[in-house]
Amino acid sequence: MPFNLLVLFCLCYVVMLFLVAFLAERRAAVGRIGWLRSPVIYTLSLSIYCTAWTFYGAVGYAARSGLEFVTIYLGPTLVFVGWWWVLRKLVKIGRQQRVTSIADLISSRFGKSNLLGVVVTLIAVVAATPYIALQLQSVTLSFAVFASGTPEGWALPNRDATAVWVAGGLALFTILFGTRNLDAKEQHHGVVLAIAVEAVVKLVALLAVGAFVVWGIGGGLGAVFAKIGAASIPDWVIKPDRWFGMIAVSGAAVICLPRMFQVMVVEDGDERHMALASWAFPAYLMLMSLFIVPIAVIGLERMPAGANPDMFVLTLPLAEGQAGLAMLAFLGGFSSATSMVIVESIALATMVSNHVVMPLWLRLAPQSAMSGDVRRIVLLARRLSIIGVLALGYLYYRMSGGSVALAAMGLIAFAGVAQVLPVLLGGIFWRGATKSGAVAGLLTGFCVWAFTLFLPFFGPDAVLSQAVFDQGLMGAGWLRPQALFGVTGMDPLVHSLFWSAALNTAAFCIVSLLTFPGPVERMQGAAFVNVFDADAAGPQGWARGRAEPEALLVMAQRILGEDQALALFEAEARAQGKGGYLPDATPDFVAGLERRLAGSVGAATAHAMISQIVGRATVSVEDLMAVANETAQIMEYSAQLEAQREELTRTAGALREANEKLKQLSVQKDAFLSQISHELRTPMTSIRAFSEILTEGDLPPELVANYGRIIHDEAIRLTRLLDDLLDLSVLENGSVQLNIGLVNLQPLIDRALASAQHTRPERDFTVLRDLPTESLFLRTDGDRLVQVFINLISNARKYCDAGTPELKISVRQRSGRVHVDFIDNGTGIAKQSQGIIFEKFARLTDQSRAGGAGLGLAICREVMANLGGQVTYLPGRGGAAFRVTLPLRIGQQAA
Amino acid sequence: MAKRRAPLFLKRKSYRRRRLRDAARLLPILGGFLVLLPILWSPSGSSGADTAWDGIYLFSVWLALVALAAALAPGLAHDAPEGDEADLLPQARGEDFR
Structure with missing residues (x-):
């Protein structure tokens, strides 16, 4: 195929990419983003890994x-x-903190430290430069393949010129579509879509070549399979250390490579997109790898012995006369190289401009944050950085001579960026990770990597002298680049990975443990590690600053552009319930604005610029603690309130109960008063009447005597009533004097029975007793107890309505308490009355007013309460049954 | 500081979702085990490995991982935020819980 045709094809393809990017940008500009931000595009854009x-x-x-x-x-x-x-966590953090690059993420996590941003940028640039050179080399090589393969014998005049053209074209594309927007979070829709198209092209190209090799010249799956089995690949044996090390380093690189971070987190991070990518991206990788071995084996078999296997994808179809397929393969390779260079240079340029150029510029001209056009300067810095990065790549390509194997260069770059991984993981999972630790870890890892892998790669006497290889740095034997600390016999790559990862992680952890983080660091640490806790927003850094909203607006306009800044401020003002464009500079608003600016110029720069206006560079530990304390106090206060509320509820319940009781008591007292006045009035009335009659005189003496006796009887009744009342009141107050001693129950019952004889002596009562059980010694007040017994026995005598009345007295002892039951054989007490018989003046019948005032059982109850026992009615025992329960020893609780 | 009390038992749906997350966390570990397995097949020093069969094995593992991840992804994508307020077990309804 004529070389000119190839160049024409290539140009057409590039023009198409420009068109795709241009159309996507225009579509996004009018707000029709739609499928531009779909998970499929996201997944395809991830393919720049390939x-x-x-x-x-x-x-x-x-x-x-x-x-x-x-x-x-x-x-x-x-x-x-x-x-x-x-x-998932990275993407979430990236979205929440408006991260612009991996350097920005690290710098933002460790207190918006610009030093860290510079370190990560340095690592990224050093590691990426050979990688970019590699892409230039591969494009140039592929051109060369076509050139040398042409029958016309048309030779590529100058490889370097090709590389310059390619680099220049890429720079143009990147600047055109990569620096249209300042805010990295606005996404480079054009670039992403172009990459997605290129992803499809390279996959289709590789699959097509693979299919051609397997079915076209390999003779089908079975034959190829047999050939693979029979093929002798000289070095092929699984080396465990290399196998493990390469899986680990490629896993680390896919997270840390600046370009991967760019498309994965910065461009369009979303958890839903991630869910699709979680399987679709591995599937893409698998498809890309599917035909690699067949192509290699068939290529080794059919191509001349000296052929470069790196170019088999291109040379095999060419050698078989498949010009079209070779063209497709060429475009696939071209796509792979260009998409990588474009995104990598955008990512690196963002880092360089945000972490090196901007801080320098702010340092040199601090006042220009307020006056100069920051936007223009940032964009300019970014464009220059893109050119710089590509120029570096080209220079590297020129210097290295484009002779080294592709794979080795890629792995070195992987190992370089993998140095960021410990700090990255520590930053998002460990709140104790500090800035000093991160700096120590990164620098250690970077130096070890450079010394053991990067510099030796150029060969002896290129950067490191042969002497260093043999005798170690400055003659120290344990500092040989490929046998650090005397560890020999390891594969150089694994050796470097092993030592850099170990020393990096160790330095990071140890220094983190020993140092104390600054306040902003601690704030950011909490925000990063707890990114999924919605309520862990943390205290705001600008709590006590004073900012002029107008100054903030002026600055925001310089970075975001006038329209965007005005829209942002207006929305905030409306949210605050104010008109116009100037909201109050609340801490929330300032923090939000800072994040927004960070999306353009990086967290460290945004922080520095805001602090120039707000007037304080940093928040102090005391501020943080104060805010945290306030929160804690509020929480504690609310917990206290909660406890108080519960207590109040309980108290209110208790009060309601008490009130209920008081009301009952009041009713009872009224009833008691009316009862007692009634009880007192009846005898008083008769005493008054009879004494009046007596004072009138001239009455027959027998009548006088009769009336005198009535008055006397009534007076005795009154006295007894008053005695009972007095007794009851003493008992109820608990101020009764108990005469406690050791008493035997049996004589007590004897005494009670004897005393009760006087009640209705005309009735003949059978008393059933079990004397042995009654012989029981108690420590209690015997007289009071007898009083209770008398009362119960008298009641039985009074109210038992049986024809041949019987009273059964039984005594039992149960676990330290004595039960004395008095059971008669009458009709007993109706159920509804059982509850009130112990109340004062409770009288069930009026028929047999045997001199009682209805206080007897009430007194019994009080006496028993004073003796530590009780008297209860026993239902269901045939007749009226009362049980007196009391402890064996007064003051002793039931066991 | 008062912590949100996490529910001890979950409804069937929330329980499933949690186990789905567990599966998503375990998948790379399983994958790591399977792709490191070939190390043990060819002790160093022995002659060249069988490229064809090793290749078949690795690509099968790869395909299986992709398939498993694809099976898990839809459930994880629609995952609610971590809050589990709705997960509280309504004991009264007597729903299945474990």
């Missing part, structure tokens, strides 16, 4: 080392399949 290194290099890798190349894709597969662990 660079020209994959497209060309994987076949070369497979030809040299067999299946080992799949480790480069298995690592990312595991990371994506396990997205719930790390990627």
Whole structure:
């Protein structure tokens, strides 16, 4: 195929990419984003993981080392399949904090430290430069393949010129579509869509070449399978250390590579997109790897011995005369290289401008944050950075001579960016990670990587002298770059990975443990680690600053552009219930504005600029503690209120009960008073009447005597009533004097029976007793107890309505308490009356007013209460039955 | 500081969702185990590995991981935020809980 035709095709393809990007940008500009932000586009954009290194290099890798190349894709597969662990959190943090790059994430997490931003930027640039050079080299090589393969013998005049053209074109595309918007969070729709298209092209191209190789020249699946089995790939044996190390480093790289971070987190991070990508991206990788081994094996078989296996994808179809397929393969490789370079340079340029250029500029001209056009300067810085990054890549390509194997270069870059991983993971999962720790870890890892892998890569006497290789740095034997600390016999890559990861992590952890984080660090640490806790927003850093809203607006306009800034301020003013464009500079608003600005210029720069206006560079530990204390106090206060409320509820319940009781008592007291006045009035009336008659004189003496006796009887009745009342009141007050001693129950019952004889002596009562059980010694007040017994026995004598009345007295002892039951054989007490018989003046019948005032049982109850026992009515015992319960020893509770 | 009291038992649906997350967390561990397994097949020093069969094995594992991740993804994508207020078990309704 004529070389000119190839160039024409290539140009057409590039023009198409420009068109795609342009149309996407225009679509997004009018707000019709729609499918531009779909999960499918997201997943396809992730495919920039597969660079020209994959497209060309994987076949070369497979030809040299067999299946080992799949480790480069298995690592990312595991990371994506396990997205719930790390990627989900990263994406969430990226969205919440408006992260612009991986350097920004690290710098923002560790107190918006610009130093860290610079360190990560440095690592990224150093690691990415060879990688970009690699892409330039692969494009140039592929051009060269076409050139040398042409029958016309048309040779590529100058490889370097090709590389310059490619680099220039890429720079143009990147600047055109990569720096249209300042806010990285506004997404580069054009770029992303162009990458997605390129992702499809490279997949289709590789699959097409694969299919052609297997079915076109390989003779079908079975034959190819047999050939693979028989093929002798010289180095192919699974080396456990390399196998594990490469899976780990590629897994780390897929998180930390600036370009991966750019498309994964910065461009369009979303958990839903991530869910699709979690399986679709590994599937994409699998499809990309599917035909690598067949292509390598068939290529080794059919191509001449000296052919470069890195170019088999291109040279096989060419050699078989499939010009169209070769063209497609060329476009696939071209896509892989360009998409990687575009995104990588955007990502690196963002880092360089946000973490190196802007801080420098702010330092040199602090007043220009207020006066100069920041927007223009940032964009300019970014464009210059893109050119700078590509120029670096080109320079590297020129210097390295474009001779080294593709795979080796890629792995070195992977190992370099993997140095960021410990700090990244520590930052999002461990609140104790500090800025000093991060700096220590990153620098340690970077230095070890550079010394053991990056610099030795150039070969002896290029950067490091042969002497250093042999005798170690400054003659120290344990500082040999490929045998650090005397560890020999390891694969150089694994050796470097092992030591850099170990020392990096150790330095990071140890320094973190020993240092104390600053307030902003602690704030950011909490916000990052607890990103999924909605209520863990944390205290605001600007709580006590004083900011002029107008100054903030002026600055925001300089960065966001006038329309956007005005819209933002107006929306906030409306949210605060104010008209116009100037909301109050509340801490919330200032923090939100800072995040918004951080989306354009990075967290560290945004923080620095805001502090220039708000007037304080940092929030102090005391402020943080104060805010935290306030929160804690409020929480405590509310907890106290809660407790108080519960207590109040309880108290109110108790009060209601008490009130209820008081009301009852009041009713009872009224009833008692009316009863007592009634009881007192009856004898008084008769005494008054008879004494009046007596004072009139001239009465017959027998009448006088009769009346005198009546008065006397009534007076005795009154006295008894008053005695009972007095007794009851003493008992109720609990101020009764008990005469406690050791008494035997039997004589007490004897005494009671004897005393009760006087009640209705005309009735003949049978008393049934069990004398042995009654012989029981108690420690109590015997006289009081007898009083209760008398009362109960008298009641039985009075009210038992049986023809041949009987009274059964039984005594039992149960667990330290004595039960004395008095049971007669009468009709007993009706159920509804059982509850009131112990009340004062409760009289069930009026018929037999045997001199009682209805206080007897009430007194019994009080006496028993004073003796630590009780008297109760026993229902269902045939007649009236009362049980007296009292402790064996007064004051002793029931066991 | 008062912590939100997390419910001890969950309704069937929330329970399923949690186990889905567990599965998502376990999947890479399973994958890691399976892709590291070939290390044990060919002790270093032995002659070249069987590229064809190793390849078949690795790609099968790969495909299985993709399939499993694809099966888990829809449930995880519609996952509610971490809050589990709605997860409180209504004991009164006597729903199944574990």
